[in-house]
Amino acid sequence: MLKRFLAPWTEHTYAILRIVIGLLFAFHGAQKIFGIFFPHDIAIGSQAWIGGLIELVGGILVALGLFTRYAAFLCSGTMAVAYVQFHWKLQLGAKFLPAINEGEPALMYAFMFLFIACRGAGIWSLDGDRR
Numbered sequence: 330m331l332k333r334f335l336a337p338w339t340e341h342t343y344a345i346l347r348i349v350i351g352l353l354f355a356f357h358g359a360q361k362i363f364g365i366f367f368p369h370d371i372a373i374g375s376q377a378w379i380g381g382l383i384e385l386v387g388g389i390l391v392a393l394g395l396f397t398r399y400a401a402f403l404c405s406g407t408m409a410v411a412y413v414q415f416h417w418k419l420q421l422g423a424k425f426l427p428a429i430n431e432g433e434p435a436l437m438y439a440f441m442f443l444f445i446a447c448r449g450a451g452i453w454s455l456d457g458d459r460r
Contacts, residue, residue: 344394344453350441351392354404358385383407391445394454398446405442411435 360367361381371377383403390400416432417425427433450456 340452343448343451346441347394347397347445347451348392348453350438350445351388351390353388354384354438354442355386355388355392358382358388361385380407380411391442394450394456397450397454397456401442401446405439405446408435408439408442412439 358381359365361371361377362385364370371381384407387400387404387407390396391404412427412432412435413419416427416430416435418430420430423429427436
């Protein structure tokens, strides 16, 4: 019964999910690139700066639904690298667990963007309007 009730809203909720995830990700990039609510300065051209640029531009593209599959795939890979390199650091023991190494957001973004890359833009997207 619940499935029948929710099924008509699947495309709409997916579009809202894509838009919200993209905007949240873009905000993280804006923090790094423009220094908004961010505790340190990031050197232009550094790995963190490039990551911030991918977050900002990729997040905006995903939110708009423009080149969605490509942008989401790049964002997913960026977060996978961020998790392995900055959170997990290939350590065993307790540091392997995302709750301990503080990598939960990076992992969630990585898999959410991978899902978006596989699913595509959906409704309310510029990709859909281009077709």
